[in-house]
Amino acid sequence: MFLASLRTEVRANLRLALPLIAAQLTFVSMGTVDAIFAGQLGVSELAAVAVGSNIWFLTCVMFMGVGMAVSPIVSQRLGAGQSPALIGRFLRSAMVLSALLGLVWLALMLFAAGPVLTLLDLDARTAGFAREYVFAMAWSAPPLSLCFFLRNGAEAHGMTRVPLAAGLVGLCANALFAWLLMYGHWIFPPMGPEGCGWATVIGSWAMLAVYVGFYLRSRMLRALQLFRPGWPRIDRETLEVLKVGVPVAAIMAAEAWLFCIGALLMARFGADAVAAHQIAINFASLCFMVPTAIGMATAVRVGHAAGAGDRASVALRGRAGILLGIVFAGMSASLMALAPGVIVHVYTDAEHLAGPAARFLAFAAVFQIFDCVQATSNGALRGLKDTRIPMTLTLFAYWVIGMPLAAGLAFWTDVGPAGIWWGFIASLAIAAIGLAARFHARTTFPSRSAR
Numbered sequence: 001m002f003l004a005s006l007r008t009e010v011r012a013n014l015r016l017a018l019p020l021i022a023a024q025l026t027f028v029s030m031g032t033v034d035a036i037f038a039g040q041l042g043v044s045e046l047a048a049v050a051v052g053s054n055i056w057f058l059t060c061v062m063f064m065g066v067g068m069a070v071s072p073i074v075s076q077r078l079g080a081g082q083s084p085a086l087i088g089r090f091l092r093s094a095m096v097l098s099a100l101l102g103l104v105w106l107a108l109m110l111f112a113a114g115p116v117l118t119l120l121d122l123d124a125r126t127a128g129f130a131r132e133y134v135f136a137m138a139w140s141a142p143p144l145s146l147c148f149f150l151r152n153g154a155e156a157h158g159m160t161r162v163p164l165a166a167g168l169v170g171l172c173a174n175a176l177f178a179w180l181l182m183y184g185h186w187i188f189p190p191m192g193p194e195g196c197g198w199a200t201v202i203g204s205w206a207m208l209a210v211y212v213g214f215y216l217r218s219r220m221l222r223a224l225q226l227f228r229p230g231w232p233r234i235d236r237e238t239l240e241v242l243k244v245g246v247p248v249a250a251i252m253a254a255e256a257w258l259f260c261i262g263a264l265l266m267a268r269f270g271a272d273a274v275a276a277h278q279i280a281i282n283f284a285s286l287c288f289m290v291p292t293a294i295g296m297a298t299a300v301r302v303g304h305a306a307g308a309g310d311r312a313s314v315a316l317r318g319r320a321g322i323l324l325g326i327v328f329a330g331m332s333a334s335l336m337a338l339a340p341g342v343i344v345h346v347y348t349d350a351e352h353l354a355g356p357a358a359r360f361l362a363f364a365a366v367f368q369i370f371d372c373v374q375a376t377s378n379g380a381l382r383g384l385k386d387t388r389i390p391m392t393l394t395l396f397a398y399w400v401i402g403m404p405l406a407a408g409l410a411f412w413t414d415v416g417p418a419g420i421w422w423g424f425i426a427s428l429a430i431a432a433i434g435l436a437a438r439f440h441a442r443t444t445f446p447s448r449s450a451r
Contacts, residue, residue, distance in 0.1 A: 009320035013297050017324070019160040020293035026167030028289060030174045030203060031057070034196045037178045041192060048129030048193045051120065055113055056137050058260060060144070061252040063105050067148025069245030070094055071296065072303040072383050074156035079307020088224030091153050093238035095146065095226065102145030109138030129193040136197025140204040147204065150211040155300055157220055166210040174203030247391035248382065258398045258427065262420050265410060269417045272353060277417070279347045280360035284368060287332040291325045291372040295379025298322075302383025315443035318380030322436065325376035329369040336365035356417075363421035370428035377435035384442060393434040402427020 031053050038049035070091070077087050113134040117127055147166065154162040180188050181195025191198070215221045259281060266277045298321025305313035336343065340358035347357075374394075381390050406423020409415045415422065 005316055006320055006323070009301070009316055010324060013294065013301055013317070013321055013324055016155075016158060016160050016297035016300060017294045019164040020155070020296050021290050023160070023163035023167040024289040024293050025286075026164070026171045028286070029171055030200065033171070033175045033178060034200065037182050038193060038196055041182065044123070044125045045129055045193050047122075047126045048133055049196055051117070051122065051126070052113075052130045052133040052137065052193070052197070054260065055116055055134055056109065058253070058256055059105060059108055061256045062249040063101055063141070063145055064148050065249030065252040066101060066241065066245035067098065067145070067152055068248050068296075068299075068382065069241045069243075069385075069387075070149050070152035071156045072299050072306075072385050073240060073244060074153055075300050075303025075383065076307035076385065078156060079304040079310075081308075084223035085225065088226055089232070090237055091149075091224055091226055092228075092232040093234050094149055094153075094241050096232055097234055097238055097241055098145045098149035099142065102142035105141035105145055106138055109141060110135065113138070132192070132194035133197045136194050137200050139198075140201045143201075143204040143208040147207050147211055150208075150215065153224075154211070154214065154221065155296060156303065158300065159214070159218065159220065160297070162211065162214045162218075165214070166207040169210050170203040170207035173206035174199050177202045244382075244385050244387050247387035250391045251378065251387070251394045254395050254398045258402060258424070261403060262406060262424065265407060265420055266417060268411070272356060273417045275348070275350075276353050276356035276360055277420075279344055279353070279357040280364045282347070283336070283343055283361070284364040284371075287368060288371060288375070290328050290332070291375040294321055294324050294328070295375045295377075295382075298324075298376055298379040299383040302380050303385075306384050311443065314384070318377075318383070318439050318443065321380055322373060322376045322439070325372035326369070329372035332372075333365040333368045336361045336368065359418065360421060363418065363425060367421070367425045367428050370425065370432040373432035374428060374435050377432065377439050380439045381435065381442070386438070386442060389438060390435055393438065394431050397430035397434065398427045401430055 034049050034053060035046065039046045074087060074091070077090070114131065117130055117134070120127075122130065151163045151166070154160075177199035178196050180186055181191045181199055182193070183195075184190030188195075212227075215224070215226050263274070263277065263281070266274050298318060301317040301321065302314055305317055340361040341354060343361060344354050344357045378390055378394075381387065402423045404423075405426050406420045409419025409422050410417060411419075413419060
């Protein structure tokens, strides 16, 4: 009976997760398109886009995390049988909040990116290109902030093909306008990396247009009356988005900064070490899109059950999501461990990088297992709107244990560059164990652990 229920739940999770996996890949591919086009212009242009996109991403994950709070909140309301009118009222207020957050994000990019670029001490040509790229790309913040909220509202209703459609349209618009603006095709002057930034802005607005279209035309989403006349007010219910979402943003930022600082530490060991590290971490990041999407689907499934007060289904749905993550981790880890040469040669033909990159991929195979468990466990806890304790657990794992261990092993022992990867593994292992244990406690001893 349990196995039959588990199989049913795994299938339900996959139906939600598969479009989200594709949607995640389209979002990541926008950065890949920028890098490919910039690489055709020259080394300085490519370096500028690489630096600028990293600055943008480190802010993006924070605002994306706040938006992810909408999914469990709406899921629980749907599970509790709340009417579309009430859910729509909440979403309208949340949309105003998201617009305000988008302006905060824009201001952060416009006023903080310049000093950060100065601190990086880039050569004048690269710094100039990076500044133009970042300041153009900053204007993608308002539409993207709205996209994050609208996306999570659609996901909570089980409409996971909506983010996929928006992502595909955004990717196509980004690629088209990057080609037009960077190289100066048709009626446009060549703008270089700055044109790449404006292409991202256009792609972001295209995504927002798709979301608005679905909310206006889909029968389920139209019932929310999201765009009816009247000015929504931000009340205590709306501020629940910040209560749930700010810890999620902190979790995502903590992990992003862990890997960012890890890459900077790797630079101390030379260009070859950085290149090999980048191959392994980039492939692992692509694989991570799958458990991220499974975690999103798990948050929706758990949220519906929690809203309905069905404790047994909460446990089943959360464990099914974690199990799916473990299964995928086994598959991706096996690929990294058994075929590292194939993976490396997709990225480069440089034979001297094959050995170091293969060794780093072996480490990535190990941390992939823990990363999948922590991502899906986080999703299950997010479905319960349990984010503050997970934030504390992950901050402890990444920055009290992981980063000091990585730096210590890399620079004060003979382990060398591998020490950074051991730090990654330790931090993700502690996070995975802590988050999985937290979900088990929440579903086994709810009254004792729901604090």
